[in-house]
Amino acid sequence: MKSPVCRHYIQRSNPVKLQRIFISIFLTLFFSTAAHAEKITIAAAADLKFAMDEIITGFKQEHPGNELNVTYGSSGKFHTQIKNGAPFDIYFSADIAYPRELAKAGMAASEVKPYAVGRIVLWSNSLNATKMTLANLSDPKITKIAIANPKHAPYGKRAEEALKASGLWDKLQAKFVFGENIAQTAQYVQSGNAQIGIIALSLAVNPELAKKGGYYLIPDKLHNPLEQGFIITKLGANKPLVKKFADYMGSKKARSIMTRYGFVLPGETASK
Amino acid sequence: MILSDGDLQAIWLTLRLAGVVTAILLLIGTPVAWWLAHSRSWFKGLVGAVVALPLVLPPSVLGFYLLLAMGPNGPVGDLTKALGIETLPFTFWGLVVASVFYSFPFMVQPLQNAFEAIGERPLQVAATLGASKLDAFFSVALPLSRRGFMTASILTFAHTVGEFGVVLMIGGNIPGVTRVASVQIYDHVEALEYSQAHRMAAIMLAFSFLVLLALYLWRSDNRKRD
Amino acid sequence: MKLSMKVQKKFPDFQLSADVALSGEQIGIFGKSGSGKSTLVSMLAGFVKPDAGEIILDGESLFSSSQGIDIRPEQRRIAMVFQQHCLFPHLNVHNNLLYGYKRCPVEYRTVNFDTLVSVLKLDPLLNRAVTSLSGGEKQRVALGRAILSNPRLLLMDEPLSALDDELRFQIIPYLKSVSEQFGIPYLFISHSLVEMRLMTDTVLALEKGEVTACTDSEQLARNRMGDTPVGYINLLKLDAMTERQGMCAYRWEGGEMLLSAGNSDTASGLFELSSKDIILFKRHPEAISARNLLECSVESMFQSGRKLGIQLTCGGGRLVAEIVPDAARELGVVEGTTVFAAIKASAFRRLSKTAVG
Numbered sequence: 001m002k003s004p005v006c007r008h009y010i011q012r013s014n015p016v017k018l019q020r021i022f023i024s025i026f027l028t029l030f031f032s033t034a035a036h037a038e039k040i041t042i043a044a045a046a047d048l049k050f051a052m053d054e055i056i057t058g059f060k061q062e063h064p065g066n067e068l069n070v071t072y073g074s075s076g077k078f079h080t081q082i083k084n085g086a087p088f089d090i091y092f093s094a095d096i097a098y099p100r101e102l103a104k105a106g107m108a109a110s111e112v113k114p115y116a117v118g119r120i121v122l123w124s125n126s127l128n129a130t131k132m133t134l135a136n137l138s139d140p141k142i143t144k145i146a147i148a149n150p151k152h153a154p155y156g157k158r159a160e161e162a163l164k165a166s167g168l169w170d171k172l173q174a175k176f177v178f179g180e181n182i183a184q185t186a187q188y189v190q191s192g193n194a195q196i197g198i199i200a201l202s203l204a205v206n207p208e209l210a211k212k213g214g215y216y217l218i219p220d221k222l223h224n225p226l227e228q229g230f231i232i233t234k235l236g237a238n239k240p241l242v243k244k245f246a247d248y249m250g251s252k253k254a255r256s257i258m259t260r261y262g263f264v265l266p267g268e269t270a271s272k
Numbered sequence: 273m274i275l276s277d278g279d280l281q282a283i284w285l286t287l288r289l290a291g292v293v294t295a296i297l298l299l300i301g302t303p304v305a306w307w308l309a310h311s312r313s314w315f316k317g318l319v320g321a322v323v324a325l326p327l328v329l330p331p332s333v334l335g336f337y338l339l340l341a342m343g344p345n346g347p348v349g350d351l352t353k354a355l356g357i358e359t360l361p362f363t364f365w366g367l368v369v370a371s372v373f374y375s376f377p378f379m380v381q382p383l384q385n386a387f388e389a390i391g392e393r394p395l396q397v398a399a400t401l402g403a404s405k406l407d408a409f410f411s412v413a414l415p416l417s418r419r420g421f422m423t424a425s426i427l428t429f430a431h432t433v434g435e436f437g438v439v440l441m442i443g444g445n446i447p448g449v450t451r452v453a454s455v456q457i458y459d460h461v462e463a464l465e466y467s468q469a470h471r472m473a474a475i476m477l478a479f480s481f482l483v484l485l486a487l488y489l490w491r492s493d494n495r496k497r498d
Numbered sequence: 499m500k501l502s503m504k505v506q507k508k509f510p511d512f513q514l515s516a517d518v519a520l521s522g523e524q525i526g527i528f529g530k531s532g533s534g535k536s537t538l539v540s541m542l543a544g545f546v547k548p549d550a551g552e553i554i555l556d557g558e559s560l561f562s563s564s565q566g567i568d569i570r571p572e573q574r575r576i577a578m579v580f581q582q583h584c585l586f587p588h589l590n591v592h593n594n595l596l597y598g599y600k601r602c603p604v605e606y607r608t609v610n611f612d613t614l615v616s617v618l619k620l621d622p623l624l625n626r627a628v629t630s631l632s633g634g635e636k637q638r639v640a641l642g643r644a645i646l647s648n649p650r651l652l653l654m655d656e657p658l659s660a661l662d663d664e665l666r667f668q669i670i671p672y673l674k675s676v677s678e679q680f681g682i683p684y685l686f687i688s689h690s691l692v693e694m695r696l697m698t699d700t701v702l703a704l705e706k707g708e709v710t711a712c713t714d715s716e717q718l719a720r721n722r723m724g725d726t727p728v729g730y731i732n733l734l735k736l737d738a739m740t741e742r743q744g745m746c747a748y749r750w751e752g753g754e755m756l757l758s759a760g761n762s763d764t765a766s767g768l769f770e771l772s773s774k775d776i777i778l779f780k781r782h783p784e785a786i787s788a789r790n791l792l793e794c795s796v797e798s799m800f801q802s803g804r805k806l807g808i809q810l811t812c813g814g815g816r817l818v819a820e821i822v823p824d825a826a827r828e829l830g831v832v833e834g835t836t837v838f839a840a841i842k843a844s845a846f847r848r849l850s851k852t853a854v855g
Contacts, residue, residue, distance in 0.1 A: 077462065080464070
């Protein structure tokens with residue numbers, strides 16, 4: 001700092017003092033942004049795609065400068081991954097049984113909180129599902145029915161239960177095609193490869209699918225309730241932002257988004 | 273019973289699929305490999321690149337686009353409808369078609385290498401001795417490229433057995449029709465049935481290893497004789 | 499055999515253009531590598547298509563760009579023997595031999611299998627695997643295979659170049675006798691003038707894609723004498739060797755030749771002597787170190803480059819010597835004059851233990 005320029009304008013001021021000023025300003029800025037810049041990783045069930053995206057956008061508006069990474073996929077897969085140390089801070093499962101199992105195994109840093117009740121619907125973009133019931137699936141014109149794999153997909157299990165309760169499960173065996181998760185199931189129907197499918201209500205009301213076809217809400221007395229819940233994992237335990245996000249899920253804003261996307265909030269009933 | 277009926281059914285289906293695909297690719301792949309080995313036209317490089325494409329395409333990507341193409345709204349679907357047969361997704365033959373695409377380079381490339389290794393000269397000699405192109409192929413090229421055929425067949429078979437992403441996208445996981453071994457194992461894992469998954473995986477692994485071992489022993493044996 | 503080739507083909511680095519009419523049974527194509535001889539022969543066999551032209555063999559048009567004729571190689575009945583034998587490794591000798599025979603229409607089969615096998619001495623090899631044969635054996639089998647396909651023309655593309663001298667000159671008699679015995683004409687390609695002279699009558703010389711000469715092989719060798727560093731190679735058949743004073747005395751049709759002990763350990767053979775190694779004297783020299791001195795008469799003289807070739811007759815034998823024109827003038831060498839030729843005992847080189855040609 002002994003350049004001629006300095007000497008011109010900063011006559012006689014101590015260069016070392018100047019250095020100290022710069023450093024302290026820099027450090028203040030650094031720590032102030034550091035104090036706010038948090039990053040959390042969310043694992044969310046596939047059927048939450050549209051709803052969760054909007055919730056996160058809303059959350060970011062209230063808590064700017066943070067990074068929220070969300071991965072959508074099958075609840076079962078997330079359960080296995082988290083059990084084996086996957087770096088998710090918070091886990092939303094379409095079947096509350098999975099987070100309950102993790103909590104029992106001591107891997108949860110919070111209580112298991114229900115966030116919605118899943119409903120299943122009949123959906124098609126080539127047939128008019130609004131005028132149909134499960135019995136219509138026997139129609140010989142329907143050759144392929146898509147459902148999620150009941151072995152491990154929560155929505156698939158409920159579909160199987162509903163069809164068994166209606167006495168249709170055995171009769172329709174030859175027509176089933178199984179999607180690995182509810183998103184793939186919807187894709188089979190969307191691409192026309194299956195004429196109709198049993199998918200999540202939350203997917204059917206999404207504008208993308210809603211504009212292509214209507215749905216029939218399958219009565220929930222035909223199957224076990226599909227309670228959906230979340231937990232904060234051990235990894236996310238000490239991150240303040242995670243706690244804030246978990247709380248945000250209970251806020252009025254988040255709840256209205258969930259309802260709008262077809263999720264029945266715990267304790268309420270489905271509209272339509 | 274080490275494996276359940278469902279598991280055995282899945283393994284048997286896998287072997288059938290791999291066998292059919294290998295047989296079909298032997299018929300289709302041989303002329304393509306021959307052309308690539310001997311052609312001097314300018315678009316040989318283009319064809320070679322297209323043939324090699326499945327090597328670098330993520331299988332689920334290939335599967336997804338095949339699903340759209342073979343479905344009722346896609347070009348292949350239109351073709352099958354015009355021929356009066358049902359659309360290909362969720363059928364055994366749909367898997368065959370997809371696997372033929374996906375395993376194509378595994379058949380063509382070893383064959384192409386084997387044909388190139390023979391070179392032009394033996395075929396020219398055969399021609400001067402009165403052999404037509406087809407005759408020369410069967411009496412000279414084929415015997416001299418036996419090893420290439422073995423390698424190509426084994427690789428194609430093994431590759432089809434191990435296929436997962438493509439089958440997952442267009443199979444629909446129908447037991448006895450499209451529920452192949454790789455998907456069955458995956459389902460066991462998804463359903464947290466780990467011991468069954470381990471058992472099936474171990475048997476598939478042992479089988480594949482033995483097949484490959486036999487191949488490589490046979491090859492090195494042959495090499496000594498040369 | 500009558501062959502007419504009028505062809506043109508353009509390559510990135512040179513242009514092949516030939517217009518020749520050949521007739522004979524044993525014809526040669528001579529040239530350096532890159533001169534186009536292999537391409538010419540490939541066109542004849544049908545592997546390379548000329549840009550334009552005509553190829554007519556014994557009256558049949560094999561290729562004609564104007565008439566759109568291009569007969570496939572397998573239908574031309576022209577067999578080839580290559581520098582690398584190219585036997586089929588997956589067949590044994592017997593099956594290799596029969597490969598072409600089986601594919602020859604019955605009406606054309608004139609060559610008898612057993613006769614050929616005995617002529618080429620292939621009996622002991624019949625059940626052997628191709629990979630176990632020596633180079634010379636492989637070429638004999640390749641030759642046999644080609645002959646057994648009953649071709650109307652045999653093309654040989656440098657079939658001897660990969661063999662050592664001894665083997666080369668052993669096989670040459672086979673090549674010639676097989677062709678004569680079974681009546682199959684051949685086209686013989688080589689870059690060796692000596693092979694040409696032993697194998698062919700007429701030679702086509704190619705240089706950079708153009709025909710530069712079409713003469714008999716002897717004449718070709720004389721024409722090239724002045725241009726090559728080795729001069730004209732005299733080929734001498736020598737036999738009845740006796741040892742004398744530490745040297746080898748051979749009987750030659752022109753008398754006797756003394757060769758130094760180093761290169762002569764057989765009773766007979768084919769030897770080469772360069773025209774450059776013959777020194778001429780006008781009068782009988784009194785005493786010289788060279789052990790061979792022959793009295794010869796000048797049969798004829800020819801110009802070759804900047805040298806003069808002197809065809810000498812020495813008793814029953816003939817030799818060609820080369821001298822500069824000045825020397826000829828000085829010595830007064832003209833047709834009919836007598837000269838003395840001096841040859842050192844060490845100037846000879848043995849080509850083969852068997853006397854060929």
